[in-house]
Structures are given as C-alpha cells and as structure tokens.
Amino acid sequence: MPAAAATDHAVRGTPCWVTLLTGDLASAQEFYGDVFGWTFRSGSLGEGFSVALSGGKPVAGLGNVARSMGVGVSWTSYFAVDDADLVAARVRERGGTVAVGPLAVGRGRAVLAADPAGAGFGFWEGAVLPGWRIGSGAAPAWLELRTRDAFAAAIFYGEIFDWxxxxxxxxxxxxxxxxxxxxxxxxxxxxxxxxxxEAPDPQIRPRWHVYFRVDDVEKAVEAALAAGGTLVSEPSTSKVGQEATLRDREGGLFTVTLGTSC
Known part of the structure; x- marks a missing residue:
C-alpha cells in the first residue's frame, strides 16, 4: 500500500504505487534483495510493512498481510483516487468486486478490488510519494493488464477512474x-x-502485471532461480525488448524487462 508518509499528489486515475502482498516479509526481502539488489527500510504503516529501495529511492512496498487479509500472494498495482467510497461503489455497479476496504491505513485509505474478469488491483485515497512515477527513476518500468477483452477492460477502468x-x-x-x-x-x-x-502457466488468469527494468534479463532470471523463485516464461524478445516472467518463493508473479515502455 502507498507509504503514509508521502506528501505529494498524483494525477487521479494514474498508478501511484505497487505493493507485494506477501505472507513472509523476511523471505520476500531476502528474495528481492538477491534478484534486484534492493535494500529495505521500515514503512510508516507499522510493523509488517517495508519499503524497497534502489539507489536509495523508493521502488515498491512490501506488506506481510496476505494471510491476515485472506488474499493471495501478489504484486498489486494501486491507482490514485479522490474518493475511495465513490470508486468502490463504481466498481460494484460495473460488475467488479471489492474485497477489502475502504480501509484506513496511515494517513490514507486503501481498497483491494477485482475487475469483472477477475484481475485484482487497488486504489488509494491520500498523499503519495513525491517523484514516484511509473517508468521513471527507480519505479517499475510499466504496468500491464493482461486480459481477454482489452476494450471492455478499458471501459470498466475508464468509468471507475475517470480516464x-x-x-x-x-x-x-x-x-x-x-x-x-x-x-x-x-x-x-x-x-x-x-x-x-493459452498462457504457458494455466494458473495465470487476467491480472495486472508489474514490469521491473533490469540491465540483464538472463542474469536476473538466474538470480531469481538461485534465490528460490520459479520461471513462468522463458526469456524472449518482444517489440519492447527482452523479458521473462517469474514467481517469487511464495508465488508472487512479476516480469523483468529491458524495455522502457509498453
């Protein structure tokens, strides 16, 4: 979930943070530290939360909450909103599901939801980290929703987020x-x-994917496997560059890429 100590504001409807919902924070920190070289500091949301840093800059959050919330281990993309209650109502009205929240977290409110196709996502009412932006600096390279009907998904998200x-x-x-x-x-x-x-892994259903930029995809894959992760899709070259999809020790799905934009 977004860091409560943030003071900036994102354009409404844009991604404002990514968080790994995990069941073993210490193990997750060890894994991602080995793969990406991230360091970690305690988050401002209390025990069980930490912020991943790359070169001293915030990359993402990690929350030891998957088991307590009854949700699967996953990387979750959060979008900035003005009114969490209003957006939650829009989600329900348009066939989506609100799983958790609006829940007061630090100085903001968070919601975990799913779109009509079942892809999970979050949204956040409150301040965000200044300077954190997808595709810029230490932040993830991009977010990608893989779904069956992109047009229908765009209508859903466009209506709930006022795109x-x-x-x-x-x-x-x-x-x-x-x-x-x-x-x-x-x-x-x-x-x-x-x-x-038809995805290589039949367990991969519609979902938001987080892409992390690396200097060498092959080395990142090797590091992930050595750290206890599993390979979902072999390194391959797409129109945006080489990439590979992996799972961490607990099954959290993510993609490493050389690309800079989807």
Missing part, C-alpha cells in the same frame, strides 16, 4: 488489442487483450 482526455486526467489510446494509458505525455499502463487461457 478522460483532459489535462488533469489520463489519455487513453486504442490500437488493435492494446489500450495505452498516458498521463503528462508518459505511458503509465497498458491493457492487452488476447487468449489468456
């Missing part, structure tokens, strides 16, 4: 089976349609 083409909101670009979401001239998310049921 509309105006300066203080997101720009949405439709092209074939891919929907690109941009803010301030930067790509912040992609929604990609296709036959998810």
């Amino acid at each position: 509309i083409d105006r300066p203080d909101r997101c720009e949405v670009i439709y092209e074939d089976e891919v929907v690109t979401v941009r803010s301030g001239g930067h790509t912040v998310a992609c929604l990609r349609g296709g036959a998810i049921e």
Whole structure:
C-alpha cells in the first residue's frame, strides 16, 4: 500500500504505487534483495510493512498481510483516487468486486478490488510519494493488464477512474488489442487483450502485471532461480525488448524487462 508518509499528489486515475502482498516479509526481502539488489527500510504503516529501495529511492512496498487479509500472494498495482467510497461503489455497479476496504491505513485509505474478469488491483485515497512515477527513476518500468477483452477492460477502468482526455486526467489510446494509458505525455499502463487461457502457466488468469527494468534479463532470471523463485516464461524478445516472467518463493508473479515502455 502507498507509504503514509508521502506528501505529494498524483494525477487521479494514474498508478501511484505497487505493493507485494506477501505472507513472509523476511523471505520476500531476502528474495528481492538477491534478484534486484534492493535494500529495505521500515514503512510508516507499522510493523509488517517495508519499503524497497534502489539507489536509495523508493521502488515498491512490501506488506506481510496476505494471510491476515485472506488474499493471495501478489504484486498489486494501486491507482490514485479522490474518493475511495465513490470508486468502490463504481466498481460494484460495473460488475467488479471489492474485497477489502475502504480501509484506513496511515494517513490514507486503501481498497483491494477485482475487475469483472477477475484481475485484482487497488486504489488509494491520500498523499503519495513525491517523484514516484511509473517508468521513471527507480519505479517499475510499466504496468500491464493482461486480459481477454482489452476494450471492455478499458471501459470498466475508464468509468471507475475517470480516464478522460483532459489535462488533469489520463489519455487513453486504442490500437488493435492494446489500450495505452498516458498521463503528462508518459505511458503509465497498458491493457492487452488476447487468449489468456493459452498462457504457458494455466494458473495465470487476467491480472495486472508489474514490469521491473533490469540491465540483464538472463542474469536476473538466474538470480531469481538461485534465490528460490520459479520461471513462468522463458526469456524472449518482444517489440519492447527482452523479458521473462517469474514467481517469487511464495508465488508472487512479476516480469523483468529491458524495455522502457509498453
């Protein structure tokens, strides 16, 4: 969940943070430290939360809450909202599910939800970390929703997050089976349609994926396997560069990439 000590504000409807919901914080820190070289500091949300740092800059949050909340181990993408209650109501009205919240966390409120296809995501009402932006600095390279119908997903998220083409909101670009979401001239998310049921791992269903940029995909894969992770998809080259998808020790899914934007 976003760090409560933050003081900045994100454009509403844009990704504002990513958090690993894990059941073993110490093990997760060891794993991601080995794979990415991250260091960690205590989070401001209390015991069981930490912030991953790369070069001293915040990358993501880790929360030891998967078991207590009754949710699966996963990387969860959070979107900034003005009113968590309003967005939660919109989720339900449009066929989605609200699993947790709105829940007071630090100086903000968080919600865990799922879209009509079952992809989990979160949203956050409150301040966010200043300077943290997808595709910039130490933040993840990009977020990507892999789902069966990108157009239907774009309508759902567009309606709940007010993705509309105006300066203080997101720009949405439709092209074939891919929907690109941009803010301030930067790509912040992609929604990609296709036959998810044909994925290499049958357990991979519609979901938001977090892409982490690395200098060498092969070395990152080797480090992940040595640290106890598993390989979901072999390193391959897409139109944005080489990438590979992995699971951490507890099953948390993520992708490493050489690309800079989806």
